[in-house]
Amino acid sequence: MRGLAGKGVLITGGSSGIGAATARRFLTEGARVVLCGLGEDEVAAAVAELSGLGAVDGLACDVSDPGQVAALMEHAVAVLGRVDVLINNAGTAWREPFLEITPAHWDTIMAVNLRGMFLVGQAAARHMVERGGGAIVNMSSTNGLGGEADYAHYNSSKGGVLLLTRTMAVELGPLGVRVNAVCPGYIRTPLNSAIAADLDPGFVSGYEREQIPLGRAGLADEVAGAYAFLASDDASFVNGAELVVDGGQLARM
Ligand SMILES: NC(=O)c1ccc[n+]([C@@H]2O[C@H](COP(=O)([O-])OP(=O)(O)OC[C@H]3O[C@@H](n4cnc5c(N)ncnc54)[C@H](O)[C@@H]3O)[C@@H](O)[C@H]2O)c1
Numbered sequence: 283m284r285g286l287a288g289k290g291v292l293i294t295g296g297s298s299g300i301g302a303a304t305a306r307r308f309l310t311e312g313a314r315v316v317l318c319g320l321g322e323d324e325v326a327a328a329v330a331e332l333s334g335l336g337a338v339d340g341l342a343c344d345v346s347d348p349g350q351v352a353a354l355m356e357h358a359v360a361v362l363g364r365v366d367v368l369i370n371n372a373g374t375a376w377r378e379p380f381l382e383i384t385p386a387h388w389d390t391i392m393a394v395n396l397r398g399m400f401l402v403g404q405a406a407a408r409h410m411v412e413r414g415g416g417a418i419v420n421m422s423s424t425n426g427l428g429g430e431a432d433y434a435h436y437n438s439s440k441g442g443v444l445l446l447t448r449t450m451a452v453e454l455g456p457l458g459v460r461v462n463a464v465c466p467g468y469i470r471t472p473l474n475s476a477i478a479a480d481l482d483p484g485f486v487s488g489y490e491r492e493q494i495p496l497g498r499a500g501l502a503d504e505v506a507g508a509y510a511f512l513a514s515d516d517a518s519f520v521n522g523a524e525l526v527v528d529g530g531q532l533a534r535m
Contacts, residue, residue, distance in 0.1 A: 285515030287312030290362030292354075294318050294345055294402055295372030297328040299471030300421075303502035304369055304509045309335035311510060316358040316365075318343040318372070345372045345398030355405040367513045368406040368418045370399050373439075377477060380434045388435045395439035400446060403461075407454055415458030419512045420447045422463040424528050440465075444524060451522030460521045462512045467528025468493075469500040495530030 291308045295301040296317025305315050305328070314337040319325045325340040332338045339361045343354040358365050373395045378387060399420055410416030425433055426440030443463060450461040468474065468490065478486050490499050508527045511517055526532055 283311060283510050283514035283516050289313045289366040290364050291315050291367040292358045292365050292406060293369040293371060297324040299473055300469060300502045300505045301371045302328050304506040305332055305338060306335060307506035307510050309338060314362055316361050318354055320344060345402050346393035348401055351401045351405055355409065359409060364413055365406055365409055366416050369509050370403055370418060371421045372398055373421055375436045375473060377432045379432050383435055391435040391439050396442045399443055403450060407459055410459045411457045417513045418459060418461045419509050420463045422465045424465050424467045424532055426465060427532060448522050455521050462520055463524045464505060464508045465524050465526045466500060466505045467531045469502060469505055471502055493531055495534065500527060500529055
């Protein structure tokens with residue numbers, strides 16, 4: 283991708299799944315990466331695994347906590363000098379029927395997936411505006427575009443990310459910061475493996491075959507490619523967009 287070599291990239295949720303694949307992709311493109319994740323051990327393990335590919339550093343951070351987000355931003359600027367790209371990726375999910383969702387569970391999903399995205403997005407955008415520009419890519423989901431059963435809290439958080447993205451694009455575009463979103467469908471990651479552990483394996487393979495026109499789950503690397511494109515100069519006129527990466531699942535009747 284054009285324009286990624288040498289860039290300073292902050293990736294939240296970069297210690298696992300899609301975020302870790304994205305850190306690998308940006309390092310391969312010659313960018314310098316700071317990643318965060320919830321646990322110190324998982325962050326240290328990811329940094330150790332990726333360090334052979336280039337300049338990578340990490341910090342444990344809960345993105346729902348304004349104080350920890352301020353510390354993350356300070357750390358990223360100290361390490362990278364300048365944050366050119368934010369991959370606003372951290373998130374959490376679990377199955378829960380609408381009739382059983384507790385207010386506490388609702389609040390947790392919103393705090394991580396929507397408030398966290400706002401807090402990190404605002405901190406990074408303030409820095410980018412001061413430095414003359416940048417690119418932000420927010421993680422939504424196909425669950426932000428349709429109402430999958432048993433995920434009312436998650437679907438609502440990811441729908442919120444889409445309107446947050448559009449509003450950021452409208453306000454920050456004139457200030458030199460492009461803001462877009464990715465909407466992955468069913469991607470094979472630790473998050474989904476944990477959810478699928480409670481399901482019959484036959485149900486999961488049937489779901490992939492019947493619901494996804496490409497007949498399989500997506501790979502974390504395939505979402506990393508969408509992140510890299512939207513952050514790169516190849517997407518220099520793309521702002522406020524949603525890139526669906528779902529093997530055609532949403533296109534089905
Ligand atoms: N896997 C999928 O099918 C899929 C589909 C659409 C969207 N997504 C979204 O992609 C993102 C990454 O998911 P994944 O499947 O790679 O999951 P994962 O569980 O493999 O990784 C999640 C990452 O987020 C971090 N994280 C979780 N809570 C956090 C918090 N409070 N503060 C900071 N970091 C936190 C974890 O430490 C980890 O690094 C999430 O936003 C998820 O909603 C995933």
